[in-house]
Amino acid sequence: MHKQILSTAIILLLVLSSYHINAQNMGDFKYDETELYAETKQVNQFFRRFNGEEDKHGERLYEKDKDFRTYKLRKKYVPMLFNLESGILADAAKEKFSEMVLDKEDPVYLDFHGGAWLCELQTIFTYKGVEDELTLFLVLQEEEVGSKWVIDGVYFEPFHKGLKNPDNSNFNDRKFLHPLSHELGFMNIFRVFNESDSLEYFGHKNFEPDYLSLFFYEIKNGSLRFNTVKDLKFHFFQIDGWYLELTYFNRDGLNSGWLISNLLEVDEKNRDILLNYIYHE
């Protein structure tokens, strides 16, 4: 692990060696801009660096430029895009992943408009007078003109607690409407509503709560009020067989900004499990 960090730091210094390191002198405040240069400052820059679309001076490269998406450039950038202070990023996975995306014959790039990635946004809402965290899931949707982020899902603990799926694994011999209830004009349906805790037992076995509808409804009726945003990260399923998590690291040093904070090799089945896990489904 230590060796890996050291080698990446050496590569990073090599990249930066041709960059004019401008230490500004601000009275008693000396500032070395190398760290600001090294930081992956926007998600947009993460895409550019990953794809080799930014030169060693930080300038945007276009298709007509000589170094655009070259192996040489990407080989320098890709190792810098991992969170090097993480204990959960396995060296073997990083190596296998890097080898795959940097394949000279069949290189793999990330595409902003390529779909299969999403944002997990932590927000704070006030629900019925109580402040609580709420997670929104957003995806980029292509439109007739341009594109936009849209809300694809929500996780809010009070919703999940209030609308949990009933455990139907055991035979339920108490909570039901008997099969001849219709003959009574369902006069016995009052029993369904006597105990709100067991309401879901009277629903269809395929019942699945739609939390996003509930979210919109609660905002519209004034029970749920937005306060602020808190944090965000991104989940990428765009590269076949792999999952990447992208997180912002606001810290000193040359390994900061938007970096890969988690990397997993996933087959199709595990990808679905992981997506369900992310969406709390």
Added chain:
Amino acid sequence: MKRLGLILFILAGMAFGYTAQAQTEISPERKRAIDSLAMEKIRDLGKYISIIGNKQTPFSEAKRVIDRTLELFVEDAQMGVSSLYKQEVTYYGIREYLERLMLLNYDKVKIEWFNIQYISDLELQPDGRYVGVITIFQRFEGTSDDGLIYKDVTKKDITVYVERKQTQIGGKLIGFWDVLLGDIRVVETTK
């Protein structure tokens, strides 16, 4: 998997989106010119903030500069501020932010720029305008008359809206790219 299904559906719908985008694509040369224009506006913003925050600036002049500053922005632009200790974003309208700065009444305000900025690609949004984000780093130092100094280094992510407009000059219609600033996120850095 319904979520992934949606994502794949979006992927399949991309071809149409690309067609629309290709029609109004901005060349690299044009992009560079727009970037310069946007940076000029951001520098103006920095200059105005220094004037507004400076105690030596007469009240009437500060009010006039606030109005000039607002001309740089789209309507309803917000400043979202977070710190190392409070990750949650606090929102201020631009006018509110500037008026608060004026009331802080520092004896001296110094805003220094780092020679690093990052200018994102321009993305087409559904209303036909382009949007970009420019990241800059600034050091703010405010000195009050009792000698107390407040200083911080912040990362500012500034929204930039770019729109193709036309104006009539000497009876001829001339096209130009108009740049306006939008929401700004201010994050205190550890650097």
